Amino acid sequence: MKLKFAIVVFPGSNCDHDAYYAVKQVLGQEAEFVWHKEASLRGANVVILPGGFSYGDYLRSGAIARFSPIMPRVAEFAAAGKPVIGICNGFQILLEAGLLPGGMRRNRHLKFICEHVNVRVEQSDTPFTFKARVGQVLRIPIAHGEGNYYADKETVTGLEKNRQIIFRYTSSDGELDDICNVNGSTAAIAGICNAGRNVVGLMPHPERACEPVVGSADGRVILESVLASFTDDSTAQVGLR
């Protein structure tokens, strides 16, 4: 049986086709675009909020998109413990919607950064890192101007304590280093999950790093993980769904 991925399309989404291609061609699963004004996620097993510039990033990245008609459906889907991943702008939308804690500031040096970075996997008990190894360093591209993650001290302490920090910017050896924290994020955070661990948001683009021909296939493990979380018996042991 194939899994069905809903890829939510907002006005200004521009990585929706990358996600579609990765799901359909690389993973061999079913993918459907769901326009943000639709009233249903059409029975999908996994929801992807793709990257881009929803509503032109007007006001704040993700601030308008979070009020789209599909978002209450996404919140229900998340509350039911089903897997949701927000990539880049999708992560920003999840933050604005309050489905993940924290907010985004402009990158530390104000530059729009478009390059491959090294991202260390911090936890493997989420549907999106299930097949990855803790400490594994993935080379994945980022492309954002507003990815400088911020959360207050108390929130970050909570994230640490509950192991909700899922990805960090590191060197290629997996070492934390201020220079490698390219956008200046609090605690070098590149991605987090919610308390239920089924909602993951990250700034890097795994869907753009699924085949060696595009420079890296390291992002593939993130999509393969969600697949395995449905099929693998051992998921029960790590407390997934």
Add this chain to the structure above:
Amino acid sequence: MMKAKVFVTLKPSILDPQGKTIANALQTLGYGSIQDVRQGKYFELEVDTSTVDHARALAAEVADRLLANPVIESYRVEVE
């Protein structure tokens, strides 16, 4: 009709990279006495109401919900 003005700024504890860059530019222009700049957003809301209190409450409500992100920003409302 009332006009409500909403001023949104990053919380004081939060680094403002844009403000910092503007401050540096002002230093370069010779305005050495300008020590720091905080950049914010300004909104004018035309509110169909006759009471100041209602306009103020409404402006605060939409500032909380949409105009400001309470995680990183604070806001101030003025009504005239």
